Amino acid sequence: MPVTDVTTDPEELTMTLSAEFAAPVERVWQAFTDPRELERFWGPPGWPATFTEFDLTVGGRVRYEMVSQHGEHARGAWEFLSIEQPTRFEVIDSFVDEDGAPSEGMPPGMRVTYDFEPTADGCRLRSVTYFTSVEALEEVIAMGAIEGSTMAMNQLDRVLAGLRAYAQGKGTQVEMLDDAHVRITRLIEGPRELVWRAHHEPDLLRRWMLGPDGWSMTTCEVAPEVGQTYRYEWVQNGVEGSGFGFEGETLLVDPPRRAATTERMIGTDGPTVINDLTLEEEDGATLLTLVMEYPDAETRDMILATGMAEGMETSYARLESVLAGETAVH
Structure with a gap:
């Protein structure tokens, strides 16, 4: 499985995910920046994602929706803060409603960094999510963020390898x-x-x-x-x-x-x-x-x-x- 570790730090208000992929940095970068490839792994099993907007520019916006087999909807949006192709990008990741506005009653937007580093066997991903409070961190964990992100990232192998x-x-x-x-x-x-x-x-x-x-x-x-x-x-x-x-x-x-x-x-x-x-x-x-x-x-x-x-x-x-x-x- 690609995901090697997921840790949380209440003092630093962070959640860090690490994963290893048997593919070069450029190939993993492509999977994260092509909406059609993202759709094939971003949502965990039972919650596949559909990306309806994807503007890969600083200040650009991304919107996606995940739907469970029960018809439940979960929607998110990114705003790109920085892009250093093919090694790093940084976004504000927010829970949004069907109109793209911040969802009421959900944790506020989180800054997330994605770093892609070459290794002897391929690529190492390190993703760090920064929360605004301990309460926001605990709420996202309670929503299943660790399990969901692990299962989602573990689907990336089949995208990188080809079916x-x-x-x-x-x-x-x-x-x-x-x-x-x-x-x-x-x-x-x-x-x-x-x-x-x-x-x-x-x-x-x-x-x-x-x-x-x-x-x-x-x-x-x-x-x-x-x-x-x-x-x-x-x-x-x-x-x-x-x-x-x-x-x-x-x-x-x-x-x-x-x-x-x-x-x-x-x-x-x-x-x-x-x-x-x-x-x-x-x-x-x-x-x-x-x-x-x-x-x-x-x-x-x-x-x-x-x-x-x-x-x-x-x-x-x-x-x-x-x-x-x-x-x-x-």
Whole structure:
């Protein structure tokens, strides 16, 4: 993981984050100053960012918004105080409302420095946030700043490496983020638009979302809009009484980038899981990232123990075959 240390100093009113990256200073600088690359790592899992304004000049302004799978919004803004390309920049980082004005009831703007230093293996980042009071420091920490910034920065490796180098040939990867969240990644050969369609069009879904071989999807009712409900059911071919299924509601949709849904097993009192799907495309391949939110660690472990990841890998491999056929046709 890139982040090596996060420390706070109540006397100096600072929070310092240190990270190491296996990429040159110029490459890391680019990731921090290109809004399209920033969007791929700035928000922690479950809170991806969208940058709506980015003026990389002294006095220039940046605005961004992060949205959770529950539809909660968090907005921020930078004002550049100094820029020394490619080794340092300094900003005032503020919580803002939808109009870009300072948010009421939130900590005041914080001065933040970002220093990029060359190392024998790449680049070292040192980011220092300066607070106006102990109360502001404690409030930001209580909001999860340490955990959130660590998880966000730890996503930068895949941006710096490129999606193919990061994920190609690794199959379905499962990473436990905390007691309630699991992140699943899989590189899919095919353009993002087509991967999105394959997740939302019944004719395509029936061809790949089948889990292990020998199963058929008998019900495929999709929910392309927020508030709509979906229902998927499967049976094992030739096995009576083997049917099962899932149903849920669409919470958020931003085609072809992101969709969040609830999920629960049909006919049971089992727990509800939230699935947050994001798609990133690079060089003709799409990195599929699924952040799953469970009620607790016990539920998480119970579901993972069912062989869920293995079934997903079989389906994703099948998806690539379906996409190859669709691409050839078009």
